[in-house]
Amino acid sequence: MGALAVEQAWGITEFGTWRLTSGVPDARLGRGVLGYRGYRVSMDRPQRRVEVPNGLVTMVVNFAAPVRVSRAGAAPTTAYTSLVNGLRTDAAVGEHDGRMHGVEVHLAPWAAFTLFGVPMYELRDRMVPLGELLGPRAQVLEAHLARAPDWPRRFALLDALLLERLAAGPAAAPQTVWAWGRLMASGGGVPVADLAHGTGWSPRHLEQRFKEQIGLSPKTAARVLRLQRALRMLAGGSAASATASACGFYDQAHLHRDFRRMTGFAPGEFLLHRGNGARPVDRLPGQVTSALVSAPDR
Known part of the structure; x- marks a missing residue:
């Protein structure tokens, strides 16, 4: 089993305590398994977090x-214990009563295609119960992770499961992995025609492979990654006009329209919610994926 580097962060707010434990996956899993994060939150009131499209x-x-x-703007309608969140083009809102304990596994979409063995378009804009993808193994995994005495052993259990599924699942095409990497590195700035040329595929074939192995068309995936780049720039203090120009929006109004359509918020409103947060909320360092928003007392 590969070695794990574990980092911990914790804090106390006026409402309670939180602790995060980050783990590095086994190197044999490759670059598609991006990281593990254990969490434990103990608050005296409900918590609500909006999750924006993030790749x-x-x-x-x-x-x-x-x-x-729920989807942003709608009342919570579905309760999940364990789930897989596919690539999104709109915001989702998760709410809990103040106490959370569990672990997240962060995946590149082409790696999820191999690990779960389903076309990724089936997960687009969906949260799917883990049992639908792993079958009875999901409940076994929940039980074993809950009983494990510490986070390194929990992460080792995840390594073992994912290595097994990586060996058995369908491999993503190298061209898909390359094209996704180009889109990620450019913040959605590479034209679809250039991606097709680089893969040696026709634009139509590239779109078919992307929908199967990524979950979105290349054009839609570029929109999501362009939004992520804009979020990072805005959160870092860039002006909206400069952000729009750098990220390939026609103008500031175009940025605001896409931002509201994909997150449910105006840029300033979303950043205000992030500024009110008393603990880290983003899935991965360097990305802007989430914000804490007010939840009603229960």
Whole structure:
């Protein structure tokens, strides 16, 4: 089993405590398994977090009470214990009663294609119960992770499961992995025609492979990654006009329209929610994926 580097962060707020534990996956899993994050939150009131489109597929295994999930602007309608969140083009909102304990696995979408063995378009804009993808193995995994005495052993259990599934699942095409990497590195700035040329595929074939192995068309994936780049720039203090120009939007109004359509917020409103946060909320360092928003007392 590969060695794990584990980092911890914790804090106390006026409402309670939180602790995050980050783990590095076994190197044999490759660059498609981006990281593990254990979490434990103990607050005296409900918590609500908005998750914006971010280019990640996330597997979540909860040890505590289920999380209620909805689309932004709608009342929570579905409760999940453990789930897989596919690539999104709109925002999702998760709400819990203040106590959470579990682990997240962050995946590149082409790696999720191999690990879960389903066309990724089936997960687009969806949160799927883990049991639908792993079968009875999901409950076994939940039980073993909950009983494990510490985070390194939990991460080792995840390594073992993912290595097994990596060996058995369908491999993503190298051209898909390359094209996704180009889009990621450019913040969605590479034209689809250039991606097709680089893969040696026709634009139509590239789109078919992307929908199967990524979950979105190249054009839609570029929109998501362009939004992520804009979020990073805005959160870093860049002006909206400069951000729009750098990220390939026609103008500032175009940035605002896409931002609201994909997150449910105006840029300034979203950043205000992030500024009110008393603990880290983003899935991965260097990305802007989430914000804490007010939740009603129960």
